[in-house]
Amino acid sequence: MATIFNSNTMYEVTVTKGCLAKYYDVVYSDRACAWLVENAVPFNIIPLLNDFRSDSSHHWWPLFKYGTDGVNYVDYGINFEQQNDIIIVYSANYFQTITNSTEIARFQIGSIPSSYNIYFIYFNHERGTSSALYIFYGNVDIIGVGPYTRPNNTRIMQQNSQFLDSPLTDCGIGSSIPLPYYTNDTLDTESYFQYYPFKVMKWSLYTYNPYDTVRMIFQTVQAGSIDLQYVYSINNEDPVVPTPEEPPFDPSGDEPYPENPSRDDTSDDIPIPGNPLIGVTTAGFINVYSPGMNALQGLGDILFPNVASATDVMDAILKLCQTIANQNLINYVIDCHVIPVTPQLGTNSNIKVGFRDTGISVPVVTNDYVDATCGSLNLAEWFNGAADYSATRSKLYLPFIGFVDTKPEFWQAGTISVDYKFNVIDGSFMCYIKSSSSKSNLSNSIIAQYAGNACMHLPLTGVNYAQMVSGIIGAGVAAVATGGTSAVLGAAASAANTLMRGGDVQQSNGYNSTAALMGVRYPFLMIERAVPAFPGKYGHDKGYPSNITTNLGNVSGYTEIEDIDLSGIPLTQGELEELRQLLADGVYF
């Protein structure tokens, strides 16, 4: 439902980041109106290219088309979309005919960690009279009620986006500055209608965090009459929307990173890959089953009947014949092995060995690959400080692999997860380590992967067993994890010495795939932390690392100042050097 904005009336809209508080289908006004932003900070106008149209029967301007028939006039309202756009359309129509609203300019709400930069434009266009283009900026108070009063903190717009530096205190009718206009792309200095174009402006509204609210107060201001017929939207370029930049640590008193909105410091999500498309189970040449022990034993009885268990002569002869008939069936059994995961299974089917349907019904394996997740750990920092990284080291034990080094940045103040992808055909696997951490800016990304083999082959023949033992079959060696620990980079000497005093301790070695099944089946994280020894008055006597530029009138207590500009202090050179040294050694404010 359309909303009418009346002249000289105050309206307030609260807009939160990423959405608009209200949505207006068609909003129109019988007067020029403008959006004001409360508590906005100064901004820079970024002019877009002109968008001129040419029409032999009309005078065209950027954004506005003048109609000469005196009948069709269009009111323009404020049209909001719900997808982070604020579309502002200015309306200044002498007539109250309402047709549609058209976009003039677009605000884009992004997630840039910046102050509020709001620019908007107020077009005061008066037919047959001079006009002015007002631009509101900065901390704009609610403008005074009443027409023809230019609000405070506004500047007059000239062509080519040049501003006047001498703002007018009152820019009513007759006191504004004319702007050039064009006819068929030609600057026309002689105009009967005295309409003035203005350049398209690009506005951006940035909020720092998801909870910021921009309070927009707008007021319609009577602008007199204007004959406008069409308004053409401008193809706005996509604004740069950098991601919010969080301080990586407690910023109390600290200085923020220098902001660079175009810098992208986000991590990409690197997920676990999907399964390869081609597999043994789907090739059709091989039958892959997942029998239980009973079924396996039943298969053995079929392949190798026990003549000694015959109940009578006929039974013995039958079993002997079966033995002869089945003597080569073992050659059709490719492999039988144990893996630590349950394969993906389909419907049951009789085990077929060569030409023989054994009649033993077992589940059929339908996929060469199966995923197994070990879950994740969500760990908060222990010290809430540098010691969580420089005085901490960690190792990760992975089933079938052993101990591997990890960095505290992979799991501190975040989540670390372990997932496996097994190939059930040969027992090989890939282990994926994923991490999400706000400190290291990781976002559910794979930060390590290890391959190995976890498979115990069940020997089928004497030759088969000999090959197994010799390591030819199933000799995939689990990824070797050395005992080497990650270097404690940047640690204070004491903490580093403490952590490294024990040296590199080898906690696992390479082992074959069969031995891998005998290892611990849970992953676990081994965290080694230095135990701090701080005296009770450490802060008072020594202070804590600061690295903050501040006014010295704001500091108190023990303070060390690396360097300071002492110019202007009326002391002798020697006294100044003594002062500098005292400040560097530590004083009490």
Add this chain to the structure above:
Amino acid sequence: MNITLYVNTSDPKAVNKTLTNDLNISGIAKDPLDMVNPVIEVEGDIVASLGQYNYMYIEDYARYYFISITGESYRLSTITGHCDVLSTSKNWLKLRQATVSRNESLYNAYLEDPNFSSYAYTNIVLKKFPTAVNLDSIVLMTVG
């Protein structure tokens, strides 16, 4: 010259010192005149009566000083001073911006502290993931 004696109970490294028992006296600066390390002669034996004073301010020099009082005779005492540059410049310092490298209350916990001390042993913690890989299964592959 006019001299104001004080009893300073603050740490010498304190910028804002607690000064009490202020006492105005007169003295004569000995030659050679030294604004940083003045030697002031005061009439009379003031060692016993004013011996507790350890601080002074000389208005003519606009400086504060750490002092020691000695008596040369019963008629003459000497005040030897060394400029306290911190107190003398405190009003200027408070208006300055500087990079604070260490502070008692204004700090960044994520900066390395070279003074970090720790015990000789470390704390080792094991955190287990919730799910094991232990669903052992048999896989049989045949041709046929």
